[in-house]
Amino acid sequence: MTLTRRLRLRYVLPLAASLGAVAWLVAGPLRSNIEYFRTPTEALAALADGEDGRFRLAGEVVTGSVEETADGVTFDVTDGANTVSVIHRGSPPELFGDEVPVVCEGRWAKAGATFESDRILIRHGNEYRPPEVTTTSGPAS
Amino acid sequence: MKETATTRTWLTPVLGVLALGSLAVLAVLGLWVAPPDAVQGDAQRLMYVHVPTATLAYVAFGVTSLASALYLWRRTRAPRWDRLAASSAELGVVFTGLTLVLGMLWGRPVWGVYWTWDARLVSTAVLFFLYLGYLALRRVIVDPDARARRCAVAALVAFADIPIVHYSVEWWRSLHQDSTLLPGGRLDPEISGDMLVALLWGMVAFALTYAYLLVRRCRLAAMEEGLEQRVLDVAVAERRAEAAPVAAPVATPVPAPVTGGGRA
Numbered sequence: 585m586t587l588t589r590r591l592r593l594r595y596v597l598p599l600a601a602s603l604g605a606v607a608w609l610v611a612g613p614l615r616s617n618i619e620y621f622r623t624p625t626e627a628l629a630a631l632a633d634g635e636d637g638r639f640r641l642a643g644e645v646v647t648g649s650v651e652e653t654a655d656g657v658t659f660d661v662t663d664g665a666n667t668v669s670v671i672h673r674g675s676p677p678e679l680f681g682d683e684v685p686v687v688c689e690g691r692w693a694k695a696g697a698t699f700e701s702d703r704i705l706i707r708h709g710n711e712y713r714p715p716e717v718t719t720t721s722g723p724a725s
Numbered sequence: 726m727k728e729t730a731t732t733r734t735w736l737t738p739v740l741g742v743l744a745l746g747s748l749a750v751l752a753v754l755g756l757w758v759a760p761p762d763a764v765q766g767d768a769q770r771l772m773y774v775h776v777p778t779a780t781l782a783y784v785a786f787g788v789t790s791l792a793s794a795l796y797l798w799r800r801t802r803a804p805r806w807d808r809l810a811a812s813s814a815e816l817g818v819v820f821t822g823l824t825l826v827l828g829m830l831w832g833r834p835v836w837g838v839y840w841t842w843d844a845r846l847v848s849t850a851v852l853f854f855l856y857l858g859y860l861a862l863r864r865v866i867v868d869p870d871a872r873a874r875r876c877a878v879a880a881l882v883a884f885a886d887i888p889i890v891h892y893s894v895e896w897w898r899s900l901h902q903d904s905t906l907l908p909g910g911r912l913d914p915e916i917s918g919d920m921l922v923a924l925l926w927g928m929v930a931f932a933l934t935y936a937y938l939l940v941r942r943c944r945l946a947a948m949e950e951g952l953e954q955r956v957l958d959v960a961v962a963e964r965r966a967e968a969a970p971v972a973a974p975v976a977t978p979v980p981a982p983v984t985g986g987g988r989a
Contacts, residue, residue: 595864602858609851613842620843620898642898677837679764687900705836710902711915712769714760 621687623663627699631692638691641668641699642707647682661686661699672701679706732944740937747930754923762920771831776905777927779824779849781935783887785817786856788939790884793877804950805943807873810880811863812942814856816935821853836900844893845901852890855883869953 621642622630630639643661650659656673657680670688680686685708688701755773762769792810795801828846829839840846859879866872894903895910905915906924914921 595861599858599861599865602854602861605854606851606858609847609854614844614847614851617842617847618844618897620900679835679837703838705838705841705900707900708764708835708902709915710905710908712762712765712772712905712920713916714918714920715763 624661624666624668625663627668627692628666628697631697636692638689640687640689641670641701642685642687643668645680645682645684645686650680650682661688668697668699670699670701672704674702676704677706679708680704685709730948732941732948734940734944736940737937740933740940744930744933744937747926747933751923751927751930754919754926759919759923765835768831768834771827772905773923773927774931775824775827775831776924777931778820778827780928781931782817782820782824782852783891784932785813785820785935785939786852786880786884786887788813789817789856789880793880796873796877797881804869804873805947807869807877808943808946808950809939810877811860812939812946814859814880815942816938818853818856818860820931820935821849821856825849825853841900843899843901844897845890845899848886848890848893852883852886855886859883869950 621640624641624643627639627641641661643663646660646662646667650657653671656671657676658669658671660667660669662668670690671693672688672690684706687705687707688699689703689705690699690701692698693700751773755770759770759773761767789810792806792813796803796806796810828849832841833839859876862879863872863876866875891904893899894901903909906912908915916924
């Protein structure tokens with residue numbers, strides 16, 4: 585009897601651990617990240633409402649806005665309607681550049697409408713194609 | 726004794742050769758024939774294994790759900806559906822784990838991070854732990870029929886996460902991109918030429934691998950069940966012999982082998 589009980593206990597623990605992990609994931613990260621990022625328009629609206637704290641800002645890097653600084657880069661991100669200046673500390677990822685869709689993690693600078701980022705994620709699309717633009721019309725980049 | 730215990734059937738050599746061969750072809754297609762991506766370069770080649778493993782995880786859990794439903798329905802209830810459900814779930818967990826690891830390896834060079842807490846990644850992690858829990862549950866319940874019934878219900882509940890994983894990139898904002906083959910739920914691939922061929926071939930190769938492993942795992946499950954039954958029969962026979970000591974006189978010179986510590 586005690587043997588079977590001990591055997592069952594050996595599997596009850598992994599079962600409880602698995603269910604615990606599921607519960608934690610759903611109640612924690614999933615709930616707090618359901619709004620994964622804000623667009624510049626939404627972020628500015630939230631700033632006007634006096635919201636403070638860390639969030640993710642997503643948009644496209646404005647062409648020609650990237651400038652290297654002593655400890656990182658500054659650039660502008662846009663959603664088409666609004667644009668936000670970003671000050672990033674650290675080196676940006678490899679694929680970073682003009683017109684690249686990015687997600688920046690950080691918070692508003694104390695002064696106001698400048699976003700202080702400490703992490704840049706590249707948001708790539710679901711389209712894949714060979715490097716050389718073959719026969720499709722339009723400007724080849 | 727009367728037969729050598731093996732998980733081999735007439736199907737396994739066929740499936741095994743096909744699976745190995747198609748994986749070798751996939752390596753050639755994915756690494757040489759398909760061109761590197763314009764934006765991501767060679768890192769994008771991980772797609773040819775990441776997407777197929779994810780798809781086969783869906784398929785495996787789908788088979789588990791179907792088999793579980795067949796077990797729950799009285800007219801089709803048979804132990805083999807329970808074995809199929811368990812075997813497929815195990816492979817589904819392996820494929821989900823592979824999907825997560827391959828996705829992380831792909832994410833690091835492209836996104837810049839191995840992991841981020843977006844809806845697709847978190848719901849996939851949930852899927853992994855749900856079915857890990859299912860496999861643990863299978864070990865907790867001892868009675869075969871009760872185990873089969875309760876685990877079938879658990880499997881059907883866990884399956885609810887599959888549509889959540891699949892549509893997570895459409896329902897919520899995520900870092901993970903939308904589906905390439907079925908963007909917006911329509912069959913309109915955002916990929917073409919040799920890249921599409923490699924991707925579809927990957928699906929075929931992993932499907933064959935899944936089928937091969939599934940046949941072997943199901944055979945193993947049947948053998949395990951037979952062993953379980955045999956152990957049970959021996960235990961019952963021992964108890965009977967213990968319970969009726971008077972009926973059996975000392976005619977036989979105690980040949981009973983000492984099998985297992987009966988009581989603690």
